Amino acid sequence: MNKIVDKEYFSEAVVKLVIEAPEIARNRKAGHFVIVRVGIKGERIPLTIAESDVEKGTITLIAQKVGVSSIKLANLEVGDYITDVVGPLGQPTHIKKVGTILAAGGGVGVAPMLPIVEAFKNAGNKVITVLAARTKELIILEEQMRQHSNEVVIMTDDGSYGKKGLVTHGMEEIIKREKIDLAVTIGPAIMMKFAALLTKKYKIKTLASLNTIMVDGTGMCGACRVSVGGKTKFVCVDGPEFDAHEIDYDEMLLRLNSYKQEEQVAYEGFVKRYTKP
Amino acid sequence: MESLLEYLKKERDQDWRVEIRSQMKNKDRTALERLAMPEGNPDERKKDYSEVNRGLTEEMAVHEAKRCIDCPNPTCISGCPVGINIPKFIKYIEAGEFLESAKVLKETNALPAVCGRVCPQEVQCEANCFYTQKLNKPAVSIGNLERFAADYERNSGKISVPEIGSYNGIKVASVGSGPAGLAFAGDMAKMGYDVTVFEALHEIGGVLKYGIPEFRLPNEIVDVEIENLKKMGVKFRTNFIVGKTTSFDNLRKEGFAAFMVCSGAGLPNFMNIPGENYIGIYSANEYLTRINLMKAARPDFDTPVISGRNVAVIGGGNTAMDSVRTAKRLGAENARIIYRRSIEEMPARNEEIKHAQEEGIEFLNLANPLEYYADEKGRVKSMKVQKMELGEPDESGRRRPIPIEGSEYEIEADTVVVSVGVSPNPLIPRHLEGLDVSSWGTIKINQENMQSSIEDLFAGGDIVRGGATVILAMGDGRKAAAGMDQYIKERVRNILMLIKEFNTIGDILEFAKK
Numbered sequence: 001m002n003k004i005v006d007k008e009y010f011s012e013a014v015v016k017l018v019i020e021a022p023e024i025a026r027n028r029k030a031g032h033f034v035i036v037r038v039g040i041k042g043e044r045i046p047l048t049i050a051e052s053d054v055e056k057g058t059i060t061l062i063a064q065k066v067g068v069s070s071i072k073l074a075n076l077e078v079g080d081y082i083t084d085v086v087g088p089l090g091q092p093t094h095i096k097k098v099g100t101i102l103a104a105g106g107g108v109g110v111a112p113m114l115p116i117v118e119a120f121k122n123a124g125n126k127v128i129t130v131l132a133a134r135t136k137e138l139i140i141l142e143e144q145m146r147q148h149s150n151e152v153v154i155m156t157d158d159g160s161y162g163k164k165g166l167v168t169h170g171m172e173e174i175i176k177r178e179k180i181d182l183a184v185t186i187g188p189a190i191m192m193k194f195a196a197l198l199t200k201k202y203k204i205k206t207l208a209s210l211n212t213i214m215v216d217g218t219g220m221c222g223a224c225r226v227s228v229g230g231k232t233k234f235v236c237v238d239g240p241e242f243d244a245h246e247i248d249y250d251e252m253l254l255r256l257n258s259y260k261q262e263e264q265v266a267y268e269g270f271v272k273r274y275t276k277p
Numbered sequence: 278m279e280s281l282l283e284y285l286k287k288e289r290d291q292d293w294r295v296e297i298r299s300q301m302k303n304k305d306r307t308a309l310e311r312l313a314m315p316e317g318n319p320d321e322r323k324k325d326y327s328e329v330n331r332g333l334t335e336e337m338a339v340h341e342a343k344r345c346i347d348c349p350n351p352t353c354i355s356g357c358p359v360g361i362n363i364p365k366f367i368k369y370i371e372a373g374e375f376l377e378s379a380k381v382l383k384e385t386n387a388l389p390a391v392c393g394r395v396c397p398q399e400v401q402c403e404a405n406c407f408y409t410q411k412l413n414k415p416a417v418s419i420g421n422l423e424r425f426a427a428d429y430e431r432n433s434g435k436i437s438v439p440e441i442g443s444y445n446g447i448k449v450a451s452v453g454s455g456p457a458g459l460a461f462a463g464d465m466a467k468m469g470y471d472v473t474v475f476e477a478l479h480e481i482g483g484v485l486k487y488g489i490p491e492f493r494l495p496n497e498i499v500d501v502e503i504e505n506l507k508k509m510g511v512k513f514r515t516n517f518i519v520g521k522t523t524s525f526d527n528l529r530k531e532g533f534a535a536f537m538v539c540s541g542a543g544l545p546n547f548m549n550i551p552g553e554n555y556i557g558i559y560s561a562n563e564y565l566t567r568i569n570l571m572k573a574a575r576p577d578f579d580t581p582v583i584s585g586r587n588v589a590v591i592g593g594g595n596t597a598m599d600s601v602r603t604a605k606r607l608g609a610e611n612a613r614i615i616y617r618r619s620i621e622e623m624p625a626r627n628e629e630i631k632h633a634q635e636e637g638i639e640f641l642n643l644a645n646p647l648e649y650y651a652d653e654k655g656r657v658k659s660m661k662v663q664k665m666e667l668g669e670p671d672e673s674g675r676r677r678p679i680p681i682e683g684s685e686y687e688i689e690a691d692t693v694v695v696s697v698g699v700s701p702n703p704l705i706p707r708h709l710e711g712l713d714v715s716s717w718g719t720i721k722i723n724q725e726n727m728q729s730s731i732e733d734l735f736a737g738g739d740i741v742r743g744g745a746t747v748i749l750a751m752g753d754g755r756k757a758a759a760g761m762d763q764y765i766k767e768r769v770r771n772i773l774m775l776i777k778e779f780n781t782i783g784d785i786l787e788f789a790k791k
Contacts, residue, residue, distance in 0.1 A: 023522045037479060043571060043580040044479075068579055084479040086516040215571065215580075218477050218518065219543040219703055220487075221563035225554060232547060232554065237703050251554055254655035258556045262581035 001081040005058060011137040013065045014108060015074040016050070022057030024049070024087050030095060030115040031209065031241055034061070034087030035217040038072040042083060045069050046214045046224075046236075048112030049088065050141070062111035062140065067263045068270045089217050090240045093207070095119045099181035102174055102204070103149070104130040104167050104195050106187025110141050112209055113186045118148040120184075126150050128174055132167035132187070136160040167191055168198045180204050185244060189256060193249035200245045208244035210235045213258060226252050281360075285351065288365055297368050298347050307408070309344045311415040312337050319635035323605050326491040329632055330394070330424075335375075338425040342371035345417045348407050353419060356405035358752030359386045359460065363402060367422055376437070379430035382423060383439050387463030388456065388502045388751065390431060391485060393424025394494050396748045397626050431501050438508045442469040447765060448533045450475060452519045452705065455483025456747045457539035457738030459506060460754030466509040468762055473533075475517045477704075480570060483541055484739075485747070487570040488562070490599050492606070496569075520705050525734070534768075535733040535761045538720060539754065542739035543702030547695055548591070552649030557583045557657040561596045561696035565603065574607055585691030586610045589660065591646055592696035593623035598633050600694040605636055609692075613639035615646060617665050617678040643667070645678070647685060649693065660690050701740050709734075719743050726760025727753060735761050 006018035024034060033048045051060040065071045076082065093116050101120045105113040110131055121127045129149040133139045134157045146152050154162025155170040163170065167187070174180070175198075183206040185195040192208045199206040212224040212235045219237035226233055227248035233239065288294070315331040316322075322329055333341065345367045353363045362381055369378035382389035398420035403409060406416035430436055447470050451458035454476040465472045480486045485499045507513070519525060525536065545560030547553050559567075564582070567573040573582035588604035590597050593616035605612040614633070616623060619642050623630060634640070641662070648661040664684035667676035701718040713721040713730035720729055720736040727735045737753025739745060779785045 023517075027521070027523055039579075041572070041578045043578075072579075084516050086477065086479070086518065086522070088521055089518070215563060215566055216478060216487075220541075220545070221566050222545045222547070222560040223563050225547075227554060232549065234544070237544075237707075251655075254556060255554065257654070258583070259581040262583075266579065266581070 001083065002085040004076055004078050004080050004082065005056075007076075007078050010062070010140045014138065014140060015063055015065075017061045017063065017073070017076070018058050019061065019082060019085065020057055021059045021085055021087075024085070025052040025054050025057050025059050028052050028059065028088035029092035030119040031090060031093035031112070032088035033090050033112070033211075033217075033240060034059070034085055035089065035214065036061070036073065036082050037084040038069065038076065039083055042072060043069050044084075044215055044217065045073075046089075046211060046217055048209070048211065048240075050111040050114050051144075052115075062108055064108045068266045071270065086217070089236060091238070093119065093241060095123050097124045100126045100128065100178055102128050102130070102171060102178075102180045102183040104132070104171050104183065104185045104187070106132045106167050106191040107138065108140065109187030109191070109209075109211075110139075110145070112211075113184065114141055114144055114148070116184055116186075116209075117145060121148045121150075128178065128180075129153070130155060130167055130170040130174070131162075132156070132170065132191070134158065166194070168194050171195060171198055175199075175202050175204065182207070183244070184209070189249055189253050192244060192247075193253075196244035196247070196249070206244035207241045208247060209240045210242065210247070210252065211240065212252065212256065226255070285354070285362065286349075288362065289347065289349065293372065294347065294365070294368055297372055301343060303346045306344055306346050307412060307414070309340065311344065311418055312341055314418070314421050316632075319632075319637070322492065323602075323636040326606060328495055329492050332428055333418075333421050333425045335429075338370050338375075338422060339373065341418050341422055342367045344408070345371070346407060352405045352407065352410060353402040353417075356401040356403070358401070358748050359392075359755055361385050361402075361423070363419055366426060367417065367419070370422055370426060375426055375429040376433065376435060378426040380437050382426055383437065385755070386751070387460045387506065387754075388499075389423055390427035390498045391456070391494060391502060392748055392751070393420055393422075393427055394498070395489060395746075396420055396423075397746060399627065401748070431498075436501070436505060438505060439463070439467055441467055441509060444471070444510075445469040446471055448473065448531075449535050449537070449761060449765075450519070450528060450533045451537045451539060453477075453483060453539040453541055453738070453740075454481045454513065455539060455541050455738060455750060456485060457750035457754040457757075458483065458537065459502070460751035461537045461539065461737070461758045462506055462511045462754075463509065464755050464758035465761070466506065466511050468758070470762075471512075472510070473512045473514060475519050476513065476515045477518045477540075478570065479515050481513050481515060487566040488596065488599070489747075490565065490569055490603050492602065493599065518704065520708055525709065529733070534765050535735065537727075537754070537757050537761065538705055538729070538734060538736040538740060539738040539750065540702045540705050540740045542699035542744045543704070544700040544718075545695070546698045546700060548646065548697060550646060550648055552651060552657070552660075553695070555649050555651040555657040556655050557585065557691060558649060558693040558695065561590075561592070561600045561694050562699065564600055564694045565596070568603055568607070582607075583656075583692055584609065587689045588612045588692045588694065589615050589646075589688070589690040590694045590696055591615050592698075593618065593625055594696060594698075595625045595629055597694075597696035598625045598629040600696055601638050602633055602636060604692065604694070605638060611639060611689075612637075613641050615641045615644050615662065617643065617645040618667060618675060619643055622667075622675040641688075643678070645680065646693075649690075650687075656691070657693055658689065658691060659687050660693065661685055661687050699739070699744050701743055705740070717743060723760075726763065727757035728760055728764065732764070735764075
């Protein structure tokens with residue numbers, strides 16, 4: 001049981017939760033994630049750690065309402081408890097000084113990118129960050145990103161904030177004017193696929209951090225498996241970061257939709273229960 | 278070894294045992310027939326999760342107990358990985374002292390109700406029974422009797438808590454709460470240690486909870502045994518991954534004197550054939566975890582599972598049987614096993630195979646999947662299978678399956694469960710410096726005391742064996758407890774010796790500074 005000590009809405013669909021988890025706060029590194037379960041009938045879902053505060057013993061999670069489980073989580077209030085939180089899980093990002101880093105984050109993928117950007121900056125790299133979203137209100141953590149980046153470029157699909165265009169447009173502009181030593185991309189699978197295609201064209205080594213379906217998160221079930229360089233890898237123990245140019249995004253996109261039908265049914269049932277007069 | 282025999286003889290010579298033996302001639306005992314375990318009707322039971330084996334009645338148990346001739350040299354015990362005093366608990370049943378019988382079980386076995394259900398007795402105690410060895414008759418049904426005594430005690434509401442030795446306050450940890458961890462915890466608590474069991478998942482019990490289905494081992498049975506350990510003072514921490522949530526070093530600083538690593542067989546094996554990552558293809562671990570631990574088949578739980586009408590389970594072990602029988606219960610019209618050898622070579626227990634057959638499971642033996650095909654949404658719809666024939670025996674002693682060229686054909690399958698074994702969980706072996714690990718990722722240990730290359734770290738169960746049974750894991754847990762106790766006592770002795778060499782407290786502090 002982990003208590004929620006702070007909550008903030010980034011937008012109607014995206015919420016930040018600060019929760020008590022002193023051991024995880026102490027031992028997490030950039031790239032790590034946790035598994036949470038809301039209620040004893042809830043499912044186990046992976047969430048990346050955006051920030052942590054060792055002194056206060058808290059970690060920050062960012063959730064986007066997409067289905068029953070994320071809505072249940074986002075609906076919790078300060079003072080409520082999350083039934084289960086376990087972690088930190090996964091391999092931490094391999095942080096070292098490489099030169100100039102291009103970090104491209106889309107949607108809530110910006111949350112797990114924050115500690116990675118911070119760590120690369122602290123290791124003496126120049127970090128240029130591209131934040132992308134559909135529209136202005138979905139751009140999150142801009143201020144924190146500015147704190148830890150040498151430069152931040154904002155891209156929105158509708159041009160309501162920053163520049164109009166996709167994340168790849170923002171990336172390409174930077175690639176054309178700077179020598180990039182390493183790119184990092186986190187966001188929706190389709191975004192990472194195109195970001196990876198772009199950096200491949202420019203022969204820039206790129207890491208992508210994947211958020212797949214998981215059950216235990218400790219290497220036991222294989223729900224999270226992806227093909228990387230033609231080999232099956234488990235995101236929970238081999239990842240979550242992989243060489244972005246080796247990932248089979250199409251297979252990953254299919255697998256992410258494994259339960260689309262079930263999720264839709266569950267969602268409708270959930271909405272019905274909660275909108276009863 | 279001699280002392281064990283002496284102990285057994287002393288027990289056997291007690292008046293009550295002598296009296297029970299004298300009540301019936303051996304000739305009459307051996308003339309009694311072995312009673313079959315009552316089972317649920319296959320047509321009914323395949324629709325729900327009720328336990329298939331229903332347990333012996335009191336009359337049946339006493340009858341079965343009478344068959345045991347209380348041998349002077351009870352060879353059955355040598356087949357028991359946890360060394361239960363088998364004749365003693367059976368003779369208590371014959372005497373009608375069922376609660377006493379359960380106490381005997383618990384002297385050496387922290388989970389008798391579990392073992393009575395899932396142990397492969399036919400290759401352990403019962404294989405070493407006098408009836409099997411010398412009379413060529415069906416063994417005394419030791420497993421069924423174990424279950425009877427444990428169930429009787431639980432249902433009586435008079436569960437005994439084993440005697441705890443004087444509390445020594447020394448903190449020890451188990452990393453994992455499966456059968457090895459629970460057996461270890463029980464023994465250490467009995468010896469007076471302050472035991473904490475760390476578990477990565479949100480439920481205690483490991484494979485007993487996520488792996489073995491309710492129709493073979495109801496969760497409440499496991500919970501009762503866990504409650505009993507709590508009564509013995511064992512502490513449990515769920516959602517805690519030692520090595521991740523906190524390091525071994527931090528726990529050492531918190532005062533843990535030694536660790537038992539029993540983190541189990543994580544990593545499911547796949548066959549690496551085309552299409553294996555299509556939607557609807559699961560590892561047995563995932564399929565069973567979704568259903569057993571996450572209750573995915575129940576509409577009020579959030580976790581989903583895909584379980585179709587044509588379910589193919591690849592493999593021939595107990596886990597494959599558990600998976601295919603689960604699929605049947607979830608409504609599969611065709612639930613079939615696909616196994617590359619013949620039924621004789623199957624590693625699953627005969628009882629599981631028999632139960633599966635009764636429940637209408639189809640066995641497609643001498644067949645091996647080559648490739649999966651999916652619909653436009655990426656969901657598996659069929660598979661290509663190749664026929665096999667058996668050649669010469671391989672290292673395992675089983676006849677080697679050989680593919681028959683040109684025999685490939687396609688079968689429908691909208692759900693596939695791959696149950697072709699597991700590899701050790703990588704979390705600890707991968708990340709602990711100085712730990713000796715085999716090329717397959719199992720932790721190397723000293724067989725005598727289960728100690729690893731790191732002296733305060735002991736290990737057992739599937740993380741050492743790679744994939745074995747509940748009872749072997751429990752045997753490891755007990756052995757590790759004995760080994761750790763000796764290790765700790767030796768360290769304490771050394772410290773005391775050292776202290777003796779000092780004259781004043783000041784000397785000690787001076788030494789400590791260095």
